[in-house]
Amino acid sequence: MNDRPGLGAWFGPRVIGLHLFAIAAIAFCLFMGTWQLGVYDDRQAEERDHRGEVVAAPLEDVWSPDQVFTSDQDQRTVEVEGTFRPAAEQLWVTGREQDGEDGAWLVAPVTTQGTPLLVVRGWAPEPTPVTSHPVPEGQVDFDAVLQPGDASGDGWDPQERTIGAVRIPTLLNELGYDDLWSGYAIATDPEVSADLVPADVPETDVSWTAGGRNLGYGLQWWVFAAFALFMWWRMAREIVLGRDG
Numbered sequence: 001m002n003d004r005p006g007l008g009a010w011f012g013p014r015v016i017g018l019h020l021f022a023i024a025a026i027a028f029c030l031f032m033g034t035w036q037l038g039v040y041d042d043r044q045a046e047e048r049d050h051r052g053e054v055v056a057a058p059l060e061d062v063w064s065p066d067q068v069f070t071s072d073q074d075q076r077t078v079e080v081e082g083t084f085r086p087a088a089e090q091l092w093v094t095g096r097e098q099d100g101e102d103g104a105w106l107v108a109p110v111t112t113q114g115t116p117l118l119v120v121r122g123w124a125p126e127p128t129p130v131t132s133h134p135v136p137e138g139q140v141d142f143d144a145v146l147q148p149g150d151a152s153g154d155g156w157d158p159q160e161r162t163i164g165a166v167r168i169p170t171l172l173n174e175l176g177y178d179d180l181w182s183g184y185a186i187a188t189d190p191e192v193s194a195d196l197v198p199a200d201v202p203e204t205d206v207s208w209t210a211g212g213r214n215l216g217y218g219l220q221w222w223v224f225a226a227f228a229l230f231m232w233w234r235m236a237r238e239i240v241l242g243r244d245g
Helices: 007-011 013-052 168-175 212-240
Strands: 077-084 091-098 101-112 115-124 139-148 183-187
């Protein structure tokens, strides 16, 4: 004889009320969790915008040639004052995608504080002779965003003056300079880009801790929803099986 309750037992008056309560509780928890995660995303976006809106500071106030590049310099907007070295000393960094199209960055060394700083002037669909892109003359001032050197990429081609990444140690050896700044900069001044497409600046990294409390609350509400689901199943099963006393 089969004593297992039929499907209709799960829709008795007492169980229906439990179903409705569980649906409301779970929906509320999911709503609150989604809302808190949305607030977290908004806080992250606000922090990213805030960091991106920082007024440019003179490069010498942020960094010096003898300092190792750290997170204090990463993504900082600075005012660079220096002199472009001859156009023939420029180089292309290949494999740089922009607007869904593969291309390359034209990088020029700029002597500032007595040491060449590699500056991304702009982007082009493909490398062309570096001397076809004249550099600004004399002492120049322009805004740029600091970046750490790249870890890896294709090697240096001295004939084409191309490399697959802004690898500072490699370029220091290959370009023949006595020294280089330990990071590089992406120019945001149209006068520096000239006939090139201004290079996209990578999105500012923001620590997950910005709005971290909202992230924690959001995850807690999802845990509450899972707990409410478990308790609904357990209590409903007890009622249907007649074990609720």
